[in-house]
Amino acid sequence: NAGVTQTPKFQVLKTGQSMTLQCAQDMNHEYMSWYRQDPGMGLRLIHYSVGAGITDQGEVPNGYNVSRSTTEDFPLRLLSAAPSQTSVYFCASSSSAVYNSPLHFGNGTRLTVT
Amino acid sequence: AQKVTQAQTEISVVEKEDVTLDCVYETRDTTYYLFWYKQPPSGELVFLIRRNSFDEQNEISGRYSWNFQKSTSSFNFTITASQVVDSAVYFCALSEAVQGAQKLVFGQGTRLTINP
Numbered sequence: 001n002a003g004v005t006q007t008p009k010f011q012v013l014k015t016g017q018s019m020t021l022q023c024a025q026d027m028n029h030e031y032m033s034w035y036r037q038d039p040g041m042g043l044r045l046i047h048y049s050v051g052a053g054i055t056d057q058g059e060v061p062n063g064y065n066v067s068r069s070t071t072e073d074f075p076l077r078l079l080s081a082a083p084s085q086t087s088v089y090f091c092a093s094s095s096s097a098v099y100n101s102p103l104h105f106g107n108g109t110r111l112t113v114t
Numbered sequence: 115a116q117k118v119t120q121a122q123t124e125i126s127v128v129e130k131e132d133v134t135l136d137c138v139y140e141t142r143d144t145t146y147y148l149f150w151y152k153q154p155p156s157g158e159l160v161f162l163i164r165r166n167s168f169d170e171q172n173e174i175s176g177r178y179s180w181n182f183q184k185s186t187s188s189f190n191f192t193i194t195a196s197q198v199v200d201s202a203v204y205f206c207a208l209s210e211a212v213q214g215a216q217k218l219v220f221g222q223g224t225r226l227t228i229n230p
Contacts (some may be wrong), residue, residue: 031216040123042205042220043159050215058217090159099209099216100147100166105159 002026006091006106013081013113021076021109023091029104031097032074033058034066036087037108043090049074050097081113116141118208120221127196128229135191135224137206143167145211148182148189149218153203162204165189196228 007022025032033048035058045058049068063085065077074093078085089109094101117140127133139148150162163173165182173180177194193200206221 033216035218035220040222042118042120042222043207043218044220045217048215048217056215059219088157092159094216097215099211099213100164101216102149102161102164103151103159103216103218104161105151107156107158 004091004093004104004106006089006109008109009107011109011111013078013111015081015083015113017081018077018079019081021078021089021091021111023074023076023106024072025074025091025093025104026072027093027095027104028071029093029095030071031094031101032068033092033103034064034074034076035090035092036060037090038087046076046089078111081111083113085111086113087111116143116208116210116219118206118219118221120204120206120224122224123222124225124227126227126229129198130195132192132194133196133226135193135204135206135226137189137191137221139187139189139206139208141187141208141210143210143212147209149207149209150180150189150191151205151207151220153205153223155201159205162191193226198228198230200226201228202226 034046035043047066049055091106092103207218
């Protein structure tokens with residue numbers, strides 16, 4: 001059981017570069033989301049998806065794009081990286097988009113923007 | 115607006131001590147869920163428990179117990195006879211029904227260190 005798989009685990013970018021953080025789940029979950037974790041701020045929701053073809057913004061969406069072409073995959077794109085995007089990024093999924101469903105998290109991607 | 119506050123940034127205790135992690139929340143919704151997640155040193159987040167806003171019964175699971183009090187908007191987590199393996203960052207989170215889809219709001223986290 002792979003669960004939620006995130007790649008890469010570590011990434012260093014220069015300001016202005018673009019990249020895509022990959023997230024895949026093999027549990028046939030309809031709900032997927034991206035959070036960023038910063039010291040002293042807990043985790044904050046970036047974008048989420050309630051099913052293939054449907055995405056929406058969370059609390060801190062600026063500078064990030066997402067798409068959901070399949071149930072399994074939910075990539076997060078940074079179009080022009082900024083130092084403020086240095087963070088640990090977590091992808092999470094849930095069997096249901098309903099507000100009471102526990103999330104299954106990936107192991108995280110640690111991103112540094114210089 | 116919804117908000118979760120974990121005022122204890124770091125707690126350090128000696129093994130076998132009991133420890134309580136505080137969580138206070140704010141919401142205007144009457145229907146919501148509260149969660150606790152654990153983040154061990156390896157970095158992944160693990161779901162521990164959820165509690166709905168209509169169920170104020172305390173929950174006990176082995177050495178873990180949770181006390182939910184709507185009157186004080188708190189959902190505290192107690193570890194009895196702590197062990198070194200309990201060392202982790204613990205997050206409390208809130209999810210409101212009015213939001214429709216799940217949009218968890220997390221507290222800042224409490225880093226718990228259990229010393230041998």
